[in-house]
Amino acid sequence: MSEVKKIATRDSYGKELIELAKVNDKVVVLDADLAAATRTGWFKKEFPDRHIDCGIAECNMMGIAAGLATTGKIPFVSTFAMFATGRAFEQVRNSIGYPHLNVKIGGTHAGITVGEDGASHQCNEDLALMRTIPGMVVMCPADDIEARACVRAAAEHVGPVYIRFGRAACPVVNDRPDYKFELGKGTLLREGTDVSIIATGIGVGSALEAAEKLAADGISAEVVNICTIKPIDRELVVATAKKTGKVVTVEEHSVIGGLGSAVCDVLSEECPTVVKKIGMQDKFGESGSAAALVKKYGLDGDGVYASVKEFLK
Amino acid sequence: MTNKELQKIANEVRKGIVTAVHAAGAGHPGGSLSAADIFTYLYFEEMNIDPKDPAKPDRDRFVLSKGHTAPGLYSVMAQRGYFPVEELTTLRKLGSRLQGHPSMQYLQGIDMSSGSLGQGISVACGMALSAKLDNKDYRTYTLLGDGEIEEGQVWEAAMFAGFRKLDNLVVIVDNNGLQIDGPVTEVCSPYPIDKKFEAFNFHVINVDAHDFDALRAAFKEARETKGQPTAIIAHSLKGKGVSFMEGQVSWHGVAPNDEQYAQAMEDLNKIGEALA
Numbered sequence: 001m002s003e004v005k006k007i008a009t010r011d012s013y014g015k016e017l018i019e020l021a022k023v024n025d026k027v028v029v030l031d032a033d034l035a036a037a038t039r040t041g042w043f044k045k046e047f048p049d050r051h052i053d054c055g056i057a058e059c060n061m062m063g064i065a066a067g068l069a070t071t072g073k074i075p076f077v078s079t080f081a082m083f084a085t086g087r088a089f090e091q092v093r094n095s096i097g098y099p100h101l102n103v104k105i106g107g108t109h110a111g112i113t114v115g116e117d118g119a120s121h122q123c124n125e126d127l128a129l130m131r132t133i134p135g136m137v138v139m140c141p142a143d144d145i146e147a148r149a150c151v152r153a154a155a156e157h158v159g160p161v162y163i164r165f166g167r168a169a170c171p172v173v174n175d176r177p178d179y180k181f182e183l184g185k186g187t188l189l190r191e192g193t194d195v196s197i198i199a200t201g202i203g204v205g206s207a208l209e210a211a212e213k214l215a216a217d218g219i220s221a222e223v224v225n226i227c228t229i230k231p232i233d234r235e236l237v238v239a240t241a242k243k244t245g246k247v248v249t250v251e252e253h254s255v256i257g258g259l260g261s262a263v264c265d266v267l268s269e270e271c272p273t274v275v276k277k278i279g280m281q282d283k284f285g286e287s288g289s290a291a292a293l294v295k296k297y298g299l300d301g302d303g304v305y306a307s308v309k310e311f312l313k
Numbered sequence: 314m315t316n317k318e319l320q321k322i323a324n325e326v327r328k329g330i331v332t333a334v335h336a337a338g339a340g341h342p343g344g345s346l347s348a349a350d351i352f353t354y355l356y357f358e359e360m361n362i363d364p365k366d367p368a369k370p371d372r373d374r375f376v377l378s379k380g381h382t383a384p385g386l387y388s389v390m391a392q393r394g395y396f397p398v399e400e401l402t403t404l405r406k407l408g409s410r411l412q413g414h415p416s417m418q419y420l421q422g423i424d425m426s427s428g429s430l431g432q433g434i435s436v437a438c439g440m441a442l443s444a445k446l447d448n449k450d451y452r453t454y455t456l457l458g459d460g461e462i463e464e465g466q467v468w469e470a471a472m473f474a475g476f477r478k479l480d481n482l483v484v485i486v487d488n489n490g491l492q493i494d495g496p497v498t499e500v501c502s503p504y505p506i507d508k509k510f511e512a513f514n515f516h517v518i519n520v521d522a523h524d525f526d527a528l529r530a531a532f533k534e535a536r537e538t539k540g541q542p543t544a545i546i547a548h549s550l551k552g553k554g555v556s557f558m559e560g561q562v563s564w565h566g567v568a569p570n571d572e573q574y575a576q577a578m579e580d581l582n583k584i585g586e587a588l589a
Contacts, residue, residue: 028446049446050446055469055472057469057472057473059435059465059466060466060470060473061435062435063432063433063434063436063438064436064438064442064470066425067425067435067436067437067438067439067441067443068440068442069439070374070417070425070436070439070440071370071439071440071443072370073443073446075439091466094426094428094429095432095435098416099416099417099418099425099426100418
């Protein structure tokens with residue numbers, strides 16, 4: 001994995017919105033004074049009349065998106081994950097989720113890879129919060145290719161969707177001819193027999209790296225990418241757990257309520273399995289470079305490798 | 314419609330409110346009654362709507378931002394023919410289309426689900442913005458409570474509407490002066506309401522909420538106002554029409570018992586007879 005291409009998924013978001021708007025005239029983009037950071041500024045350049053800057057008022061922005069959706073528009077609401085899902089949670093729940101409106105929420109700068117801005121902006125709770133809203137689709141793409149596919153799938157899906165994007169460049173892991181994205185379906189990226197590593201977002205790249213290292217130790221790790229956290233691919237989660245009998249989850253998110261919890265929800269009902277959850281261990285992040293933070297909190301390839309080894313002891 | 318015709322309908326709307334809340338054993342009669350004339354004017358005179366075709370794309374939109382006064386909305390919709398008046402007694406009951414707060418998922422003709430205060434005005438802004446984006450001429454109306462405007466989101470929305478010059482948007486504040494914890498002047502005063510909206514670049518009209526001539530003039534003025542959204546500050550009496558509820562904080566969110574219900578209907582029947 002020496003010369004792996006790296007692209008931040010927020011870039012993928014900004015670029016794919018432009019492609020989408022070219023073929024779908026219902027698509028409009030809302031932003032809350034973060035167009036440069038969320039990359040919706042690129043969209044604004046191409047489609048100035050279809051980009052609505054709502055100013056620093058995320059709660060109002062969610063309501064405006066809801067209103068636009070009632071008239072047939074497909075609004076993509078863009079801001080940092082922290083504000084989209086945290087500050088405006090109740091607006092998302094009551095003005096978008098409850099009436100099941102066709103609003104797409106792009107939460108960028110999710111997780112600790114926001115980096116230097118520190119814990120106030122590092123949202124490790126977005127997946128948990130969005131999962132609790134009935135009818136909300138929750139997606140966490142692993143790379144550029146998947147992020148773009150998520151944007152397209154969100155536009156096709158009728159109903160509210162949350163998509164999580166990152167600030168930092170991350171390795172492209174889905175660059176293969178047979179890649180096909182299907183909402184609600186996970187992907188088996190590497191077959192194995194000793195342990196299953198189920199990952200999402202940037203955790204997928206780390207899981208693949210860890211699997212490589214584990215192989216050198218004679219441990220056969222299966223790697224599953226779960227992009228759609230909700231509705232989760234129950235079949236695939238159960239199948240891999242049955243196969244290996246040991247499950248590790250990896251996410252750049254709190255271990256409370258995110259992918260790890262979603263996997264446990266499935267397994268506790270259908271295939272009780274011991275699960276080791278790698279993620280933010282009920283802690284706030286801190287300032288630092290994305291790479292330094294990922295390393296410190298054990299979410300890089302080495303960290304996942306070490307945790308899996310410990311788990312298998 | 315003549316003022317007398319509107320007054321008669323408004324009186325029927327008030328009977329529906331009291332009947333529904335009594336049957337439910339819970340609900341919000343005070344703010345429903347204070348807004349009954351506004352509901353009536355909007356649904357019978359002002360808005361371009363068709364109860365037979367509640368989803369027609371070019372209809373005017375209404376968002377009840379003060380969603381707890383759903384009994385008022387339901388009652389006027391029933392009078393207007395969206396559903397049978399008899400259904401009002403299913404309010405808040407299991408299986409009813411008449412949820413405790415309006416839900417567009419349950420009842421056709423509701424343009425937006427609401428109930429959590431401060432959110433409806435934002436949604437109304439989105440509807441009005443959509444009309445602007447598509448060069449459509451439908452108008453959007455939203456009704457807020459005077460307590461509700463203590464919510465910060467209301468002013469986020471007001472800033473947006475003023476900045477975007479949404480002259481196809483009318484914000485009506487039902488200024489009955491009372492909220493759950495007491496008079497608005499004692500809880501966290503929103504006054505001066507008119508000057509606040511003016512500061513947010515609204516065209517502002519103060520009006521007597523129970524005077525149909527005044528309402529007629531205000532909505533006409535709003536229609537003629539270009540380049541600015543309009544805020545109609547409707548000075549109203551909470552509990553209007555029911556003697557023992559008028560001006561009483563305690564009737565914000567309480568249902569009348571059987572005896573009180575009989576008294577309320579007697580009050581409203583007398584008003585109806587005087588109009589006959």
